[in-house]
Ligand SMILES: Nc1ncnc2c1ncn2[C@@H]1O[C@H](COP(=O)(O)OP(=O)(O)OP(=O)(O)O)[C@@H](O)[C@H]1O
C-alpha cells in the first residue's frame with residue numbers, strides 16, 4: 001500500500017495542436033498507469049476467485065464468498081489489526097515528533113543542526129536490513145522483550161525522518177514575518193502556532209503523516225527483526241505463503257488499497273478546493 | 276501659528292508616545308558584527324505623524340522592529356507611553372506594525388485577517404463584524420471579505436495589511452513602507468486617507484518611507500537616517516529648506532551644495548566673493564573671514580538671467596551646460612565660475628521661449644535667506 005498522491009499544480013496541456021510528441025507522451029502515460037495497476041488488478045481479481053483447496057493461483061470462477069468470510073482466519077485477522085493499529089500509532093507519533101523537528105530545522109539555527117540534518121538523511125537512506133539488525137541488538141542490549149511495542153518504536157523511528165524532511169521543506173518556503181504579524185496582533189506563542197503556523201504547514205504535516213502510515217503498514221524487513229512472536233499483516237503473509245495463501249489476503253489487500261485510493265482522492269479534492 | 280504653539284505646548288506636557296534613548300542594534304552574521312543602528316535618540320509625541328526617511332539599508336526597518344518588539348536593542352532603552360518595554364514581547368506592546376512584505380495570513384480570508392487582532396482581545400462577535408466592515412469600507416475593500424490574500428492584487432493586499440493593523444486602534448502604528456506597491460493614483464488617495472484616519476483616530480504614526488515627497492507632505496516631523504544614525508530631525512519645511520548635513524541636502528530633493536572661502540563676515544552673515552560682481556551671502560553662518568563654508572540652495576529658489584542682478588541678492592556667473600524641458604518646469608544645469616554644477620528649476624509661467632540656451636553665459640541670483648550653511 002504505497003499510494004502517495006502529490007496533488008501538484010495542474011499542468012495545462014497545449015490545446016488544439018496534437019503533434020507526434022503529444023501522442024507519444026499520452027500513450028506512454030497510459031502504459032505506465034496500466035503497468036503500475038496490473039499487479040493490483042490481479043490482487044483484486046483473485047479476491048473474487050472461487051478457489052478450492054489451498055492454492056489461489058488459478059482462476060476457478062467468480063464468487064463473493066471471501067468477502068463474507070473476511071475474518072474467518074483468526075491469525076490473519078489479528079495480524080491485520082496489529083498492522084493497522086501500529087500504523088496509526090506510528091503515523092501519529094512520527095507526525096508529532098517529525099513536525100517538531102522539521103519546524104526547528106526550517107526555522108532556527110542551533111548547535112548540532114548540521115549533524116541532525118545529516119543523521120536524518122542517513123536514516124532515510126540506510127539499508128533496512130542494517131537498521132533492523134541494529135535496532136534488534138539495541139533492544140537486546142536494553143533487555144526489552146520484542147513484540148508490539150518494539151515494532152511500534154522502530155516504526156516511529158524510521159518514518160519520523162520522512163515527516164521531518166517534508167515539513168522542513170514547507171517551512172523553508174514560508175514568510176517568517178507572517179508569524180511575527182500574528183504576535184504583533186496579540187497572539188501568544190501557542191496561539192500563533194495553532195492559528196497561523198500549523199495551518200500553513202498542515203499540507204506537509206498531512207503528507208508526512210500519510211507517508212509514515214504507508215511506510216509502517218508496508219514494512220517487512222525492520223519489523224521481522226523486532227517483532228518477537230507478534231505478527232503483522234506482511235509477516236503473516238510471508239509465513240503463510242509456503243502453505244498457500246487464503247483468498248482473504250487478497251480481499252484485505254483490496255480493502256486497504258481502496259482506503260488508500262479514497263484518501264488520495266479526498267486529498268486531491270481538498271487541495272483543489274483550497275486553491 | 277498660534278495653533279501650532281498650542282499643540283507644541285500640549286505635546287510637551289504629555290508623556291511621549293515613543294522614546295528611544297541611545298539605541299544600538301548589532302547583528303551577528305557569518306561571524307561578523309553588523310551594526311544596523313548606531314545610537315538613535317528619538318522622542319515621538321502622542322498623536323504625531325513621524326516619518327523615518329533614508330536610503331535602503333540605513334536601519335529603518337531595524338528601528339521599527341525594536342519598537343514593535345521583534346528585535347531587542349543591543350544597547351539603550353525603548354520607552355512606550357512612559358514604560359520601559361525592553362524585554363516585553365510583541366503581543367504585549369500596544370503598538371501594531373504594517374510589514375514591508377504585508378505578511379498576511381495566506382490561509383485566512385480578508386475578513387479573518389482583519390478580525391485576527393480583535394478576536395485575540397475577545398471582542399464580542401457583533402462588534403468584530405461591525406468594526407471589520409467599517410475598516411474594509413475605509414480601505415475600499417468592501418465586498419471582498421471572502422477572498423484569500425493570494426486572490427488580491429499587490430495594492431489590495433497592502434490595504435488589507437493596513438486594515439488589519441488599524442482596526443485594533445493601537446496607541447501607535449508602525450508602518451514600514453505601507454504604500455510601496457501602489458500605483459501613483461491609489462498611493463495619493465491612500466496618503467490622504469491615512470492622514471485622515473490618523474487625525475480622526477488620533478493615533479501616533481511612525482512611518483517608514485523611501486519616498487521623500489510622501490514624507491514631506493504627510494509628516495509632522497521627519498527623521499532622516501543614514502548608516503544607522505539620524506542625520507537630521509525636524510519638521511518637513513526645516514529638513515527640506517535647512518538641511519543640516521550634506522547628506523540630507525543631497526537625499527531630500529535636488530539640492531545644490533556650494534563651498535567657498537569666507538571673504539568677510541557682516542555681523543552674522545558670512546560673505547563669499549568668488550569673482551568680480553559675484554557674491555554669496557549666508558545669514559546665520561558662524562564663520563570667520565578666511566574659513567571655509569559649505570552651503571545649500573534649493574534649485575527652485577534660484578533665478579536665471581542674462582544680466583547681473585541688482586541690489587543685495589546673491590549672484591553667481593556661469594555657463595549653461597544642459598537644458599531639460601519638463602512641462603511645468605525647465606531644468607537648467609549651470610557650471611559656475613567656482614567649478615560647481617548648479618541645478619536651477621525655472622517655472623514655465625508663460626509661453627515665452629527658454630531664458631537661456633546651452634552654452635550661454637548667465638547670471639544666477641537668489642535671495643540671501645535661501646542660502647543655508649550646512650552644519651550651522
Ligand atoms: N537579521 C539581520 N542579520 C544581519 N544583518 C541584518 C539583519 N537585519 C538587518 N540587517 C542589516 O542591517 C542593515 C539595516 O537593515 P534594515 O532592514 O533596517 O534597512 P532599511 O533601512 O529598512 O532598508 P530598506 O529601505 O531597504 O527596507 C542592513 O545592512 C542589513 O543588512
Ligand SMILES: [Mg+2]
Nearest residue numbers: 335336375451
Ligand atoms: Mg526596510
